[in-house]
Amino acid sequence: QVQLRQSGPGLLKPSQTLSLTCVISEDSVSSNSAAWNWVRLSPSRGLEWLGGTYFRSQSYYEYAVSVQSRITINIDASKNQFSLQLRSVTPDDTGIYFCARDIRSGYYGGRDYFFNYYGMDVWGQGTTVTVSS
């Protein structure tokens, strides 16, 4: 059974960097059918996707426009984990942060490319992050 276990501090001051880690069990961060995401939940915005990474012969990274200037997602294949760094946090970054796996696949059929998305089926336990001076 695939599990994601999150860790990281929950209290930060404005301008600091949020750092969270998500350790993967029973799957691989290098899987060629999975992607590894960070999602946050806040009262003002509901669920918000922050970014993700996936490996298809090489590592790819996707970031939400709203945070792309402040976010970095890294992979550590030797520890089978991925991490989130969000720089220059403000109280607006307060919320519950989740890591999540989604399953996606793409293939060529002749000259056509087919892509399927199967949703985020495994989630971490969530980390409550508060940004306050």
Added chain:
Amino acid sequence: DIVLTQSPDTLSLSPGERATLSCRASQTISSHLLAWYQLKLGQAPRLLIYGTSTRAAGVPDRFSGSGSGTDFTLTVTRLEPEDSAVYYCQQYDSSGITFGRGTRLEIK
């Protein structure tokens, strides 16, 4: 970015009734890229539906999804008290992933 607009904001129904939740996209999306999630207080989101209409593993058949183009629907029949939650639609495209703002379903 594609914007997903969910309606209504809140739905209050009685046990046994049927809930219809709407998700409208700002532009046409492929039906196989639309998913629905259930979020309960203190829990991680739970995948209900992917590919517009395919139930995820372990999801009761009271939950069904439909739609195409820009209009998608999550239907929950024979409502039970445990269905009280916030429901989110989500799409994936080349720009990344977006969620709707959610519909709160209250069971009276």
